[in-house]
Amino acid sequence: PASKLPRVGTTIFTVMSQLAQQHGAVNLGQGFPDFEPPQRLRDSLVRAMAAGANQYAPMTGLLRLREQIAIKSQRLHARRLDPETEITITSGATEAIFAAIAATVGIGDEVILLDPCYDSYEPAIELQGARAVHVPLLAPRFSIDWQRLRDAIGPRTRLLVINSPHNPTGAMLGAADLDQLAGLLRGTGILLLSDEVYEHITFDGAEHHSVLRHAELAGRSFVISSFGKTFHCTGWKVGYCVAPAALSAEFRKVHQYLTFCTFNPAQWAFADMLEHEPAHYLELPAFYQRKRNRFRSLLAGSRLKLLDVPGGYFQLADYSAIDDELDDVAFSRWLVEKHKLAAIPISVFYETPPATRLIRLCFAKNDDTLRAGADALCRL
Ligand code: PMP
Ligand code: GLN
Numbered sequence: 417p418a419s420k421l422p423r424v425g426t427t428i429f430t431v432m433s434q435l436a437q438q439h440g441a442v443n444l445g446q447g448f449p450d451f452e453p454p455q456r457l458r459d460s461l462v463r464a465m466a467a468g469a470n471q472y473a474p475m476t477g478l479l480r481l482r483e484q485i486a487i488k489s490q491r492l493h494a495r496r497l498d499p500e501t502e503i504t505i506t507s508g509a510t511e512a513i514f515a516a517i518a519a520t521v522g523i524g525d526e527v528i529l530l531d532p533c534y535d536s537y538e539p540a541i542e543l544q545g546a547r548a549v550h551v552p553l554l555a556p557r558f559s560i561d562w563q564r565l566r567d568a569i570g571p572r573t574r575l576l577v578i579n580s581p582h583n584p585t586g587a588m589l590g591a592a593d594l595d596q597l598a599g600l601l602r603g604t605g606i607l608l609l610s611d612e613v614y615e616h617i618t619f620d621g622a623e624h625h626s627v628l629r630h631a632e633l634a635g636r637s638f639v640i641s642s643f644g645k646t647f648h649c650t651g652w653k654v655g656y657c658v659a660p661a662a663l664s665a666e667f668r669k670v671h672q673y674l675t676f677c678t679f680n681p682a683q684w685a686f687a688d689m690l691e692h693e694p695a696h697y698l699e700l701p702a703f704y705q706r707k708r709n710r711f712r713s714l715l716a717g718s719r720l721k722l723l724d725v726p727g728g729y730f731q732l733a734d735y736s737a738i739d740d741e742l743d744d745v746a747f748s749r750w751l752v753e754k755h756k757l758a759a760i761p762i763s764v765f766y767e768t769p770p771a772t773r774l775i776r777l778c779f780a781k782n783d784d785t786l787r788a789g790a791d792a793l794c795r796l
Pocket of ligand 2: 427429430445446447448583
């Protein structure tokens with residue numbers, strides 16, 4: 417039978433992690449911490465299982481966890497959320513992204529993506545018989561090209577996807593960007609999907625401007641986050657989606673038949689962490705800023721040109737002083753095979769890759785890993 421996703425292969429993250437393993441390489445490719453989640457979180461998970469939290473969670477998620485997300489939203493964004501109708505717990509942000517798209521996008525619709533962008537958006541759009549319209553972000557700061565975005569909007573535009581802090585570039589949207597976006601969408605029926613999985617990883621005192629802070633945008637948005645990033649447990653696959661009641665109702669129609677509900681003991685454990693250790697997420701900027709700064713200073717002796725990293729846990733690096741011939745996919749392959757260092761080529765995040773020579777390096781790693789990775793890169 418004809419493939420429904422003819423242009424999709426195996427994701428770059430799986431490919432690079434497999435190559436890393438095969439070549440015994442330091443893996444700065446796929447984004448995941450190589451250190452453990454907080455002890456309290458792990459203890460809570462075990463306790464929840466011992467206490468019998470082993471059957472289906474509520475379809476919309478454990479109420480206690482949804483209440484804690486509402487408290488966090490009130491504290492950080494001054495937005496009051498109704499845990500009953502506006503918050504849904506999902507099996508990772510990946511499920512939430514898929515469910516939001518499947519719930520709102522249909523055959524012939526268009527969804528605007530800002531390139532480079534995370535790789536799961538487009539297949540979800542194509543599976544609905546819809547089409548992704550790609551608008552490139554403006555290098556070197558990867559800011560929104562407002563004129564091109566305006567031009568990309570048409571009668572079939574159903575949804576716009578934004579991501580801040582941004583994977584792979586680390587760029588962050590400011591309050592002025594959200595105002596501009598609100599102006600652009602005003603009077604249209606276009607919905608917004610705001611991927612905020614790196615919401616707590618921001619640097620140099622910069623604040624994360626969640627769409628939840630913007631009443632007008634929040635009224636037409638799915639705001640999606642992931643506990644995997646915030647609590648160093650990407651393998652647990654728990655995330656959430658905040659949306660107005662009417663949108664959440666549509667979202668839940670998909671969620672209830674996609675997974676029905678999400679791993680129950682982890683929901684108990686995250687509720688416990690949010691309630692009793694909010695310091696964990698409040699201290700995350702300082703925690704990751706140390707890693708970012710350390711990694712950047714270890715790379716100071718290399719021939720890589722490091723781009724600024726306002727947020728998230730990825731460093732973009734220009735390798736053109738090392739090799740200006742190889743494209744980023746070929747360079748990454750050479751790097752893992754010959755120099756035992758796995759990175760992610762950023763062209764895979766584009767519909768039309770620019771001629772830049774950039775790789776993405778994950779610094780959510782122990783000091784030893786950062787040093788080993790930087791050593792390999794400094795030898796080039
Ligand atoms: N969006 C972005 C921008 C991401 O980087 C990731 C994690 N790689 C996800 C979504 C998916 O998050 P999760 O692992 O919770 O499904
Ligand atoms: N989000 C992670 C990254 O960007 C990977 C997630 C995955 O492997 N699907 O590296």
